[in-house]
Every structure is written in C-alpha cells, then in structure tokens.
Amino acid sequence: MTGAPVGAPAGALHGVGVGRGAAVGPVALVRAAPAVDPGAPLLVDGVEAAPARVRETVERAFDEVAAGLREQAAAATGTVRDVLAATAQMADDTALRGQVLTRIDSGEPPVAAVDGVVETFAGMFEQAGGYLAERVTDLRSVRDRVVARTLRLPEPGVPYLERPSVVVARDLAPADTAALDLTKVVAIVTELGGPTGHTAIIAGQLGLPCVVRVTGATGLEDGTVVAVDAAAGTVLPDPGEDVRAALERRRATEAMLADDTAPGATADGRAVGLLANIGTAADAERLVASAEGVGLFRTEVLFLDRATAPSVEEQAETYAAVLRAADGRKVVVRTLDAGADKPLAFATLPDEENPALGVRGYRLVRAHPELLDTQLAALGRARAATGASPWVMAPMVATPDEARDFATRARAAGVDTVGVMVEVPAAALRAADVLAEVDFVSLGTNDLAQYAMATDRLRGELADLLDMWQPAVLDLVAATARAGRATRKPVGVCGESAGDPLMALVLVGLGVTSLSMAPGALPAVRYALRRHTLLTCEEVADAALAARTAPEARAAALALVDPEVRTTLAL
The missing domain is CATH 1.10.274.10 (PtsI, HPr-binding domain)
Structure with a gap:
C-alpha cells in the first residue's frame, strides 16, 4: 500500500488546503458579477x-x-x-x-x-x-x-459544467456552492475565504478537495488542466503524468484505508477514541461507520440567524434526533458557543469593543442565564426520551469556579457526564483545578492558539502565528493532558489539529485520549496511530515540544514517523 508524496512542484500556486483530498481536472471559472456603472439609471x-x-x-x-x-x-x-x-x-x-x-x-x-x-x-x-x-x-x-x-442581466455564478471540472472563483457564496452539479465537480479553488468559511465547510461536507486563499487562481485560463492537492495546499497547472499518477495512488490508498472501521488504537493497543465533528441532526444521520461517535456537536447552528431563541421543545427534538442517529455511540454536545464571531440578535451585548474577549460562550450566562438553563433542560428531556446519555460541555470556560457552576447547572438538569472546553490559556494552565470540578475536558485548539498567540484566527495574513505546531500552544496542550493523567479523567481534542495524522501522533503522545475531526480525516488518522506504539508517539511528542519554532516542531516529529506511513499519507 504505497503512494508517493506529491509535495509542491515547481509552478504550483499555493494556498490553504481543506482536508486531504486531491483531484485533476479542467478549470471552470465562475462568472463574475456584472460590470455596471453604479450611476446608471434603470x-x-x-x-x-x-x-x-x-x-x-x-x-x-x-x-x-x-x-x-x-x-x-x-x-x-x-x-x-x-x-x-x-x-x-x-x-x-x-x-x-x-x-x-x-x-x-x-x-x-x-x-x-x-x-x-x-x-x-x-x-x-x-x-x-x-x-x-x-x-x-x-x-x-x-x-x-x-x-x-x-437590470435583467445574467446572474453571476457557476457556469454550466459539460465535464468533470475544478471550479475556480475569487470566492464562492453558499448559493453558488449549493448550485454545483456534484457529478461534474472534482475540486474547488478560491482566491479568498478561509479554512473556517462557508466554502470550506460545505466542500468538506460534500467530500470535495478544496484549497482557499490561492493568490492568482482566477488568472488561470478556463479549461486549463490543474492538479488540486488539499493536503499540500497546492494547485498545479498542466500537471505531468508523474503528478497525476502520484495523486491517483494516494486516492486509491486513502479509499482502501476508509474500509477500516475498527476502533482507534496505537500499535500496542492503547485505545484512542476517533470521533466526528457535526453541526446538525442531518450530519449525525450521515455519521460514517468509521466514527466511534460524535466528539463535537456544535449546537449554535440551532440558534444562529434567528430573532428569538429556539424553544425547549424544539431543542429537545433536535438533540434526541442526534442521540438516536448515533445509535448508542458516544455523543459530546457543546452548549451554545455564541458571541464574538457568532453573534445572536437576542443575546449579543451592544458596544463590545473586543467581542472575542467579551461576553461569549459560557460567559453568556452572566447576561442571559435562561439560554443555558433552557438548553440544559432540553438535553435532559432528550436523555429521558431516548435513554441515551450525552456528554455535555461548555465553551470558553476560564476558571475552576466557572467549571463548578456549569457542572452544578448541568447535573441539576439531568446530565450525567459534564465537561468543559479548554480554549483559554488560563484553563489549560490550571487544568487540574478545572478537572476537579468536571468529568472530562476537550481542547479547542483553534481558539486556544488564537488566545495563546494573540492572533485573530480568521486573519489569513497571520496564519503562521496560528500554525498548529507552535511550541507555545503545544505546551498548553501538554499541560492539560498531564492534568488529565493525574486526575484519571479523559482529555479530548476537537479542534482542526485532531484531523492531521502527524499531529494526532503528537497529541496521543502528550496524553490525549480522544480525537474528533471531520469524518473524511478519520481513515488517515486511524492508520497513522495503528502503525506507531504509544512509546513512539511519546517520543514524537517530546521531539515536537523540544523544538524552538513551528516548522522545526513539525520536522522533528516527522523525522520519527514510520517511513511507510510518511509515504502512504504523503506527509
């Protein structure tokens, strides 16, 4: 089972890859907005x-x-x-x-x-x-x-596709993405956007290779054949047969890996829960067999773009649907993570000068306690209706006192297993005290990196500071995992870093007990773990922690990985 790494060939355009997919096809440029004189009359x-x-x-x-x-x-x-x-x-x-x-x-x-x-x-x-x-x-x-x-002009958007194509645009709106004929789309490339934007999210759901923030992408001529490699974050015009063959081998390899649905574990049998991130009940119904459950159910999808909060009955119905779809598998529910980049018309406070550091996540309980209490009551009803017990965690918890308050509220509502997200450096540094109040924690590495590095995670020009390999961020993950081992309580990761096979080895080596990710990332992570013992994972983690910079940390970890794994996964 082999597949040569594609790397970054000469002449390739570079961007941010979403997932690990790859494809080759002709460019189909999306129609631009009509060029009209703003002052023209009707x-x-x-x-x-x-x-x-x-x-x-x-x-x-x-x-x-x-x-x-x-x-x-x-x-x-x-x-x-x-x-x-x-x-x-x-x-x-x-x-x-x-x-x-x-x-x-x-x-x-x-x-x-x-x-x-x-x-x-x-x-x-x-x-x-x-x-x-x-x-x-x-x-x-x-x-x-x-x-x-x-003006009675043709609407902008995706052209009619006569053959399987790579859709290239300056950016894609959801309406454009949803209008795609999926039988004729092999990949998506955009000049703008980010890995957490709508295009990236929808491409991930649809299983399409996607690379965003590709400077010069719309300069490609319509019909030009390109190789899109999301794992490498590259778009290569006029790829040679060697590149095509390497991508095809990798696709075949990863398809073969997807046939393995056994529980996650290292080579010597240390269990590692491999879970999926979801946002809706429909996502839970499509839960792949390779997922051992749901490691992150983002409940804010229920609340966004509404004038009023959903009722306890509406929420309970949705939570029950997710629990039934999981069919006995683990389900970790994150309570409302709103505020900052996810404002609510009925809850967000006015005039916050810095919303990312303001009343968001669990902190909404200070201004609107009824939102959390209603959500917890709905989760209690869903548990009673289905007989399944969800794990429930709160986002943006910073202190042990906040963890205790949340646990008290959740248990009073009938929730058996209570946890919190570790996204704030203060919670990571005092993880033992936080874990003394709850049953588990889950690391949100996206926000943890943002706060540790004082960098907005949606600013593409600062992406290097938010590299998942930043040693300072790894230090915070390590501190949280040590607290988990000391208290004998689970420590999961549900940020984007969990879906990277190489980083997964580091996280397990640090002591993380479960990894939650986009479903498409599960096969490669499962394979990487199965080819390394826990001791090797610990050595990989130690090498990354000892590095001075993010690139050095990744290189040090990669040097210790089984060569066949490096080749198979094109690491």
Missing part, C-alpha cells in the same frame, strides 16, 4: 424609469433572490441547507432592504443604492470579524444577484 424600453417603477423593480429583485435561495435551501441538506437559508434571510433582511429603498426614494440610482448599503453592512461585518466577516461573501453575492435581476 431603463424601461430605452426610457429612464420613474422612481416608483425603480422601487418596485428593486423590491421584486430582492424577493426573487430570496425565494430562489430558499428554494435551493429546501432542496439541500445539512450544512448546505443551513447556510443557504441564512443567505436567504440576508436577502429578506428588512434593515438592508429599507435602507436601499430609502436611498432610491431620495433619487439615488438603483445600482448605487444597493451597492452603497451592502458595502456599509460589509464594513460592519468585517469590523466585527469572525463569523460575520466570513459572511461578507454571502452578502455581496446577494448584492450581485439583486443588481443582475434589477
């Missing part, structure tokens, strides 16, 4: 339309765009459905529409009115950062569609 039969006619036309365009997005959402499933529904809500947003129509009523040309209001909202989203910043692409997609319909 013409009807060659005559400038009256203000009332302009208002009616723009309002109808918004209605048609929203209806089209809702129709696409109804035909989609899982995360795709959710993000399409959220984008439809943007087209329906009364504040957005109202400001556009006010400008039109004052005599502003329709394109200028739509563009001006959208850019105002986009600036607000970008300033807020995080989840809202990721939605700027969706907002501008709504603008482009509304403008096209207003």
Whole structure:
C-alpha cells in the first residue's frame, strides 16, 4: 500500500488546503458579477424609469433572490441547507432592504443604492470579524444577484459544467456552492475565504478537495488542466503524468484505508477514541461507520440567524434526533458557543469593543442565564426520551469556579457526564483545578492558539502565528493532558489539529485520549496511530515540544514517523 508524496512542484500556486483530498481536472471559472456603472439609471424600453417603477423593480429583485435561495435551501441538506437559508434571510433582511429603498426614494440610482448599503453592512461585518466577516461573501453575492435581476442581466455564478471540472472563483457564496452539479465537480479553488468559511465547510461536507486563499487562481485560463492537492495546499497547472499518477495512488490508498472501521488504537493497543465533528441532526444521520461517535456537536447552528431563541421543545427534538442517529455511540454536545464571531440578535451585548474577549460562550450566562438553563433542560428531556446519555460541555470556560457552576447547572438538569472546553490559556494552565470540578475536558485548539498567540484566527495574513505546531500552544496542550493523567479523567481534542495524522501522533503522545475531526480525516488518522506504539508517539511528542519554532516542531516529529506511513499519507 504505497503512494508517493506529491509535495509542491515547481509552478504550483499555493494556498490553504481543506482536508486531504486531491483531484485533476479542467478549470471552470465562475462568472463574475456584472460590470455596471453604479450611476446608471434603470431603463424601461430605452426610457429612464420613474422612481416608483425603480422601487418596485428593486423590491421584486430582492424577493426573487430570496425565494430562489430558499428554494435551493429546501432542496439541500445539512450544512448546505443551513447556510443557504441564512443567505436567504440576508436577502429578506428588512434593515438592508429599507435602507436601499430609502436611498432610491431620495433619487439615488438603483445600482448605487444597493451597492452603497451592502458595502456599509460589509464594513460592519468585517469590523466585527469572525463569523460575520466570513459572511461578507454571502452578502455581496446577494448584492450581485439583486443588481443582475434589477437590470435583467445574467446572474453571476457557476457556469454550466459539460465535464468533470475544478471550479475556480475569487470566492464562492453558499448559493453558488449549493448550485454545483456534484457529478461534474472534482475540486474547488478560491482566491479568498478561509479554512473556517462557508466554502470550506460545505466542500468538506460534500467530500470535495478544496484549497482557499490561492493568490492568482482566477488568472488561470478556463479549461486549463490543474492538479488540486488539499493536503499540500497546492494547485498545479498542466500537471505531468508523474503528478497525476502520484495523486491517483494516494486516492486509491486513502479509499482502501476508509474500509477500516475498527476502533482507534496505537500499535500496542492503547485505545484512542476517533470521533466526528457535526453541526446538525442531518450530519449525525450521515455519521460514517468509521466514527466511534460524535466528539463535537456544535449546537449554535440551532440558534444562529434567528430573532428569538429556539424553544425547549424544539431543542429537545433536535438533540434526541442526534442521540438516536448515533445509535448508542458516544455523543459530546457543546452548549451554545455564541458571541464574538457568532453573534445572536437576542443575546449579543451592544458596544463590545473586543467581542472575542467579551461576553461569549459560557460567559453568556452572566447576561442571559435562561439560554443555558433552557438548553440544559432540553438535553435532559432528550436523555429521558431516548435513554441515551450525552456528554455535555461548555465553551470558553476560564476558571475552576466557572467549571463548578456549569457542572452544578448541568447535573441539576439531568446530565450525567459534564465537561468543559479548554480554549483559554488560563484553563489549560490550571487544568487540574478545572478537572476537579468536571468529568472530562476537550481542547479547542483553534481558539486556544488564537488566545495563546494573540492572533485573530480568521486573519489569513497571520496564519503562521496560528500554525498548529507552535511550541507555545503545544505546551498548553501538554499541560492539560498531564492534568488529565493525574486526575484519571479523559482529555479530548476537537479542534482542526485532531484531523492531521502527524499531529494526532503528537497529541496521543502528550496524553490525549480522544480525537474528533471531520469524518473524511478519520481513515488517515486511524492508520497513522495503528502503525506507531504509544512509546513512539511519546517520543514524537517530546521531539515536537523540544523544538524552538513551528516548522522545526513539525520536522522533528516527522523525522520519527514510520517511513511507510510518511509515504502512504504523503506527509
């Protein structure tokens, strides 16, 4: 079982890979937004339309765009459905529409009115950062569609695909991604976006190789054959037969690895739980056989883009559906992780100067305790209805007192197994005290790195500071794992680092007991663990911890990995 590493061939464009997939195919460039003069009037039969006619036309365009997005959402499933529904809500947003129509009523040309209001909202989203910043692409997609319909121009988006192709765009909105004919899409490449954006999330759900933040991608000519390697984060134009053959061998190898659904363990039998991250009940219903359960159920999907919080009955129904779909397998539920990059209309506090350090995650209990109490009550009902006991954890816990308060609330609601997320350096440094209050912890390495390195994890130009191999971040993981061993309590990882086969060896060597990741990453991680003993994993971890920089840490770990594993997984 072999497959040669592809590496980064000369002439390749570089970006951030999402997952480990690879594909070869011709480029299909996504249609850009129509180039129109913002000051141009709306013409009807060659005559400038009256203000009332302009208002009616723009309002109808918004209605048609929203209806089209809702129709696409109804035909989609899982995360795709959710993000399409959220984008439809943007087209329906009364504040957005109202400001556009006010400008039109004052005599502003329709394109200028739509563009001006959208850019105002986009600036607000970008300033807020995080989840809202990721939605700027969706907002501008709504603008482009509304403008096209207003002026009776072809809507921008993905062209009709006559053959299996690599879709290349400056960025893709969920509506564009959902409109793809999956029988004719082999990969997605974008110049913008990030690994936590909608395009990346949907590509992961659909199992498509994806590389984002690829400078120069839209400069590729339509029809140019490219090799897309998400594991290496590269896009290579006109690949030779050697590259094609290497990618094909790797695809065949990873397909073979996926046939192994045995429980995760090291070569000498140390059990390591291999779990999947999900966001919806539909995701749980598609849970692959290779997952031993759910290591992270992101419940905030239930709350986002709503004017009011979901009822206890609605939540209980969703949680029960997830527990039934898991069919006896472990399910770890994260309570509402809102605020900062995931604001809620009914909970986010106004005028927070630095939302990432403000009232977010578990801290919402200070301002809105009813949100947590209702969610815990719903989880208690789901447990009673199904007979299955979820593990429940709170995000953004910083102190042992917060851990104790959460545990008290959760147990009073009927939750048997209570834990917290370790995302704040303070919680990692005092992990033994935190674990004295709860049954388990799970490391959110994305946020842990963000706070340890004082770096916004959505700023692509600072990606090197957020490298999962940063020794300072590994030190915090090691401190948490040591506390887990000392207290004999489970320590999991549910951040992106869990899905990297090489990092998985380090995490297990540090003492992590379970790893939760995107389902597609499970086969490679399972294979890497099975080819190394616990002692070797500990040696790999020690080598990474002793390094001075992130690149040195990764190189030191890689040097100790079984050569066949390096070759098979193209590490």
